[in-house]
Amino acid sequence: MKMKFRIISSIAIAAVTTLMFGSCASDPDSSGLEYMPDMYRSPAIEPYVDYGEVKGRENTELKLKQSAMTPPSGTIPYYGTDSATVALMMPYARKAHTSMKTTHGMYGADLTEVNEYDLAASDKNPLALDSENSKEIFATGKKLFSANCAHCHGAKGDGNGPMVLSGAYAGVPDYANLTNLGDGQLFYSIYYGKGMMGAHNPILDKKEIWTLVHYIRKFQDADYGTFSAAENVEVVEAH
């Protein structure tokens, strides 16, 4: 009898304790009870996890440091062994102007006194358009543009993106007014930023930016990059 009572009461106590543990989940900062906490908070490096404390060991140097960091300057991701792609992806030769240190941050970037923006006017787009790839390049460009540019520059490139229309942002130029800029200058501006616009090289690689340059040219000239069906000759030359 006594034994039975003990069993019953211990089960009851266990039930109450579990209920109390279960109620922890209602605290938004707790993810609730985990079967294997060391599987969620393990020594294996995962992004956006604080490694200041792993398995009870503290590492003050790592504490609260591993969150959303920019890659070191000059490093490029691995793009395979295709020589054309690798050549395109090599670090950008043109440097940012020293004044951009205060206007655009440029932490860790190499700076120069020379006005490389003006020099970039003569740079050619290394992604040459031909009748085979143009369709694909414009399709990729459209995808990239709608994800990275359209919220300010507008889906039509007229500077009336949803951010401008909502009144949150002002001063976005219409691409139609920028026909005087060279391809290389467009690239330089996207890469390092210009005026209010920040540098986009941390989020777009060089191939993507050159693709975007093609796509922006298409806003300024509807015939840009169209080829006559008979010959594989570009009808309209780049500006």
Add this chain to the structure above:
Amino acid sequence: MNSHISTKFAFVEKCFFDVGLTVFYMKISSSQMFRDLSKWCFGALTLLLLTGAFNAQAQGDALFKAKCATCHQIFKDGTGPKLFEARQKWSDGGAAEGSIFQWVNNWSNAAAADPYAQSVSTWSETAMTAFPDLSKEQITSIFDWVDSQEEVTAAVGSLGGAGGASVEQESGLGWVWIVLAIVFVVVILAVGGVRRQLKSASAEMEGEAFDDEMTYTDELKQWAWSNRKFVALGIVAVVLGLLVTLFLSLYSIGLVENYQPSQPIAFPHSVHAGTNGIDCKYCHNSVTKSKTAGLPTVNVCMNCHKQVSGTTPEQQEQIQKIYDAAGYDPSGAGKYTGETKEIVWNKVHVLPDHVYFNHSQHVEVGGVDCKQCHGDMASMTETAKVQTVEELNKVEGNIQLTKTTLTMGWCIECHKEKEISNGVLDTKKDGYYDEIHKRLMDGDKELYGKYLEDGKVTVMELGGWECAKCHY
């Protein structure tokens, strides 16, 4: 304006009347005619002046938008300083006459000639573009238009208002329960005490010796023994109930639905992805390239927040944290100082180590929309959380699932339902499924036919249920 015109007309009328009276005694009709003519002339002149002013206004507006707006705002410093009453500022600052026009045409000439212009040139590191083709009239029309604008201070609802209220309500409810519990305990104790006293009094009256040694426990035991059938039944019911809740709560271990960790910055997705229409992939830009969707580095925040500093004190307080992290001083022209800090976001969707999940595989190859797993973030006013499966099912276009979010059941349920890409073996996606398609067509037509029985090829049928796809 109106009264001004009428007094002028009265004056003109009076003159004519005087002239008519004293000299020729002019006929009323001709004087009337002349007066009408003058009225016409005056009207035409006003119209001309007005349209002239309007044209200048329209010209200023157009010119400002085409030439200046990229760098200058009217009421706020940006890449260039604000332009509202800039002429006033220059003349107050002691600039030479006409120096401001020279500045617009080519700032370096003005800076060489005028000490005030020289001081202005140090405002920012960014040099102003030269506009040699703008005439003095055009520049004046721009400044006229800018000065005629009125600042609108939009009343934007405070950020955390609603959230704060709901929290208060909840904690208020908690207090009610605690107070009620205390009141009940006091009542029970009081009744018990009264009962005991009554009992002892009645025992005394009847001349019996009241057993004062009998404690509450003894009384309870006595009572339980006399009603043992009901007590046993009650105990069984309570234990069964507790066991059921025990197992139910055991089931909840490892479930993270509604997990909403606090974040260093109160980031409203509704403003960014909703009102301002920013694509998810702009900030979470590694989603198409890597395993993780990625949290934006602070330079991505700064791409917009260099200009957007917030309209309410709540917003400004939050955005200041971005400036602190980026090492940016927003005063004046704005300046990067280089003193950066970390923003430590708290990870919301955490998968255990034994599961491999890759974002780019799902978003790029599978063509899955973010909202399938993360819900409608464009209307999420609070910080991000793990959405419940009920909330996910409400989102338009989502595959309807039944298992709890972020559990394995949830994953494989979707793998069973989800068609690969759009339609039957869509080969649009860089030919990713071409190889498997070829193998099926060449080798195993029967299996292929079986796959197509329900009219679609699902992720499961191409191996999406194989253990090693996610566990290795």
